[in-house]
Amino acid sequence: xxxxxxxxxxxxxxxxxxxxxxxxxxxxxxxHTAMQDLKLDRAYIVYPGRRVYPxxxxxxxxxLPELRPRLVRSxxxxxx
Numbered sequence: 028x029x030x031x032x033x034x035x036x037x038x039x040x041x042x043x044x045x046x047x048x049x050x051x052x053x054x055x056x057x058x059h060t061a062m063q064d065l066k067l068d069r070a071y072i073v074y075p076g077r078r079v080y081p082x083x084x085x086x087x088x089x090x091l092p093e094l095r096p097r098l099v100r101s102x103x104x105x106x107x
Contacts, residue, residue, distance in 0.1 A: 029057070029060055029061045029064040029065060030057045030060075030061065031043045031044065031045060031057075031058070031061045031065075032044055032045050032046045033046075034065070037098060037101075040068040040069060040101070041065060041066065041067050041068050042067060042068060042069045042070065042071065042098075043058065043061050043062065043065065043067045043069075043070040043071070044070070044071050044072075044073055045057075045058050045070070045071070045072045045073070046072075046073050046074075047072055047073070047074045048074070048075065049074060050074070050075075050076055051076070051088075052072045052074050052082075052088055053082055053088075054072075054082040054083045054086060055072075058070055058072070058086065059083065062083075062085065062086065067085065068085070069085055069086070069101060070083075070085060070086040070087075071086070071087060071088075071089050071094065071097075072086070072087070072088045072089070073089055073090070073091050073094060074088060074089075074090065074091075075090070075091070076088075076090055077090055078090070079093055079097075
């Protein structure tokens, strides 16, 4: 079963979000399944900590204050 806390289409990219209260969240089976089933471009585990770290290809743990700047930087600008 595919389960996410939030699914967003951001400038043509499909991005999934999981919200966790743990101090050091890790990749979950449900997020891995969601990435495969929904063909997500990126996935973020948002938590109250301070570090950004990868948990799987295309997925990372990120503090809430870092989320917006990371999304803005992740926008792919097509070449003309």
